[in-house]
Amino acid sequence: MTDAGTPLAIALTNCAKTFADGTKALEPLDLAIHAGETVVFLGPSGCGKTTTLRIIAGLEEPDAGGKVLFDGVDVTHLPIEQRNVGMVFQSYALFPNMTVAGNIGYGLKIRKVADAQVKARVSEMLAMMQITKLADRRIDQLSGGQRQRVALARAIAVRPRALLLDEPLTALDAKLRDTLRLEIDSLLRSLGITAIYVTHDQAEAMALGDRIVVMEHGRVAQIGKPREIYQRPATRFVAEFIGTMNRLTGAVKNGVFTCKAGSLAWSEAPANTTEILFRPEDIRVAEGHETTGLQGKVAAAFFLGDRTRLFVEVGEAQPLVIESTARRDFSHGDAVGLAIDPRGLLVL
Amino acid sequence: MRHEVRRLILLLLPAGIVFAAFFLLPMARLFLIGGSGKMGWAAYTAILTDDLYLSSLVSTFAVAAATTAATLVISGISGVFLQRHKFPGNAALVAMLTFPLAFPGVVIGFMVIMLAGRQGLIGQVTQALTGEKLVFAYTIAGLFMGYVYFSIPRTILTVMAAAEKLDPKLEEAARSLGASPWHVLRDVIIPGLKPAFISAGAICFATAVGAFGTAFTLAAKINVLPMVIYTEFTLSANIAMAAALSFVLGIVTWLVLAVARTAAGSSVAAAG
Missing domain, CATH: 3.40.50.300 (P-loop containing nucleotide triphosphate hydrolases)
Structure with missing residues (x-):
């Protein structure tokens, strides 16, 4: 056997x-x-x-x-x-x-x-x-x-x-x-x-x-x-x-994280946070007239069939990587609003 | 198509001319001279019926085969060892093992006499130990010793080059399956070195068959083909017999090498 x-x-x-x-x-x-x-x-x-x-x-x-x-x-x-x-x-x-x-x-x-x-x-x-x-x-x-x-x-x-x-x-x-x-x-x-x-x-x-x-x-x-x-x-x-990691640098004050791209409400933020990390699946591009605290510009967009991989410039050393399933044609230079799910945020 | 064939023949022509000029024609001429003496074509049958010729034929190939076997064992072991273990002086030792290549046969014969002759080292040591002097320089054993000595350099370098290409992962895989060092040697190392053993062994065998200088130096009781040819040619002026013996020497050597290669060929191909 x-x-x-x-x-x-x-x-x-x-x-x-x-x-x-x-x-x-x-x-x-x-x-x-x-x-x-x-x-x-x-x-x-x-x-x-x-x-x-x-x-x-x-x-x-x-x-x-x-x-x-x-x-x-x-x-x-x-x-x-x-x-x-x-x-x-x-x-x-x-x-x-x-x-x-x-x-x-x-x-x-x-x-x-x-x-x-x-x-x-x-x-x-x-x-x-x-x-x-x-x-x-x-x-x-x-x-x-x-x-x-x-x-x-x-x-x-x-x-x-x-x-x-x-x-x-x-x-x-x-x-x-x-x-x-x-x-x-x-x-x-x-x-x-x-x-x-x-x-x-x-x-x-x-x-x-x-x-x-x-x-x-x-x-x-x-x-x-x-x-x-x-x-x-x-x-x-x-x-x-392991996997792809996005990074934003900034500071926390009164439960709000502020960086070059804007601000993000995060009530559980540890006090001395200077950098937050998150996966591409925890960030999405805002739809229609939805208002978000973070803004960026599309640096590159790759249509992969089931989704589009976006590289979004937010004034950091590295652009953010976003996997968008939106039925939308992104092109270089588009201004986009960004929403992050706070449950996916990491501080290391 | 016809054009293609013509071009092929044209390209093969230089090799064909060289092969004919330096191999086919001399061999044919040798063969003819062999049958031109007083005995006529009976010279060839005499090689098999005359005791002197037959025994020299047998002892020549026996000593060549024994030399090849001993050389392969010694060079196989030391070649793999020298390749695997790098120690201070490794390069100097390898160089030292190679330098007998530069010695003429006479020098090697002289070395055998110094070692195993009447005043030789081995004789003195055995006399001190047992009271009897061991002298074998002028026998076939002395010849064997000299041949092994000058065959090792040719073989050891080939073995070392092949040992370098052995994949250590193969040995690790065999060991993981429970193979003892002996199993690894039998199933991985020797099959891996086989092509090298065959080519080095062929050169070793052919050289030992034809070596003359060493035999000439130790000549007293030794009866090997190159010596017999020399005697027939210079002392007896029996040119036809010398030619017949040379022809047979060439053909038998070629046959032995061809058979060895074919026998090993299938497994060499399988080793890919």
Whole structure:
């Protein structure tokens, strides 16, 4: 069956990583990953997400003092081949000297599983990933999407305790990425396996993660459910890395925020607010003769079919980004009134 | 269409002329000379019936095969190691491993004598340890040692270049599936280095078959084809026999290399 046994709980305590050349890749990190959940490590390149994954995999050891626990058992010094974790790489890393079936059955074969059982498991995996027809193909005859399916099948075939995915979709084109993202999502749900997924793509992180660990400069910036990360970012870095963030600078007096573009009533404003942040979906262009406190000029308008993306100049360093669904033709230089939903306002 | 064919022939012409002038014609001439002696065409059958010729043929290819195998093992291990581990003096060591390329065969033969000859290092050490002097410089074992020594540089550089291109992720993937270091070596590293092993091994084999200088220096008891050809040619003035032996030497070497390449060819193609 496709069961992966009881899901594994993973804990990192005080895990730091300094490379031989003195580069500090990871500041001391504590992290608990619950059994069966999908955790996404998200961040720009060089933030330490891949290093963390490699420490969990057993491909790197943390600096002295760090510990990796699998279901409470210390595995810090156990090499990867004894940890029973499945890995999927951005570059697929399929064995070029074996067929598709040979790749998928490899892990079982070196575990000395009987040939008949290997064959049965391989055909089960081929069917699950819908690549049965490719069984006897050579790796260089496969497309990128097919290769990543083979890599997934190979990792799952040995019934690993956890599945570790290192930017598995980054090498694929956008359309394929969407399809495979859905497939991976339903695969992880149906297996119920503990999965750790590394990516720099926030859309992937939001779609797949039960929880997201946002990382920056070798530190955890925030851990939370996708909705929390998006709606209640803990730091400016998180706010700006995930989704689009608008910014207005000004001052608060008597429950009114005033900036170059005008003023905005916000009764709950913290006293020393000098800057407010909000998402494009929390601001809209005023309709007809509606009067609003904020004014701006359209700097650019992109008609996207279902909506228009507007860049509105309001005297700040960056124009505001607004997604307008209004059936209206905007053009450069139009003066527009702006309304902001105070529930979406953030101060960081 | 016809124009196309004519152009193709024209483009192939320079290569064809060189191939004919330096390979086909000399080989054909050699073949003819081989049959022009007192024995006539029987010279060719004599190679297989005469004990001296046959044994020299067998020992030549045996020592070449053994040299190739030993060289590939030594260069494979040290080539991958030198590529993977950068330490102070790494570059100097690689340069040192390459310099035997500059030595003529005579110098290498001399080195074998210094090492395994009657007054050699190995002889002195074994005498001190066991009371018996081990001397093998003038046997096929001495020749083997010399051949391995000058084959390593050619092979090690090819292996290092190939080792650099091995994808470390492949090894990590294999290990994640439970592969021990031995499994990784068998299933990832050796298949990845196979094309390099084949091309370096072919050069190594062909060089060992034809090497003359080393054999000449150690000549006492050694009976390999280049030596026999030399004796037939200069001492016996049996030019026809020398030609017949040379022709067979060339053909058998070519055959062995062609068979090795075809046998490996399918798996090399599969490795893409």
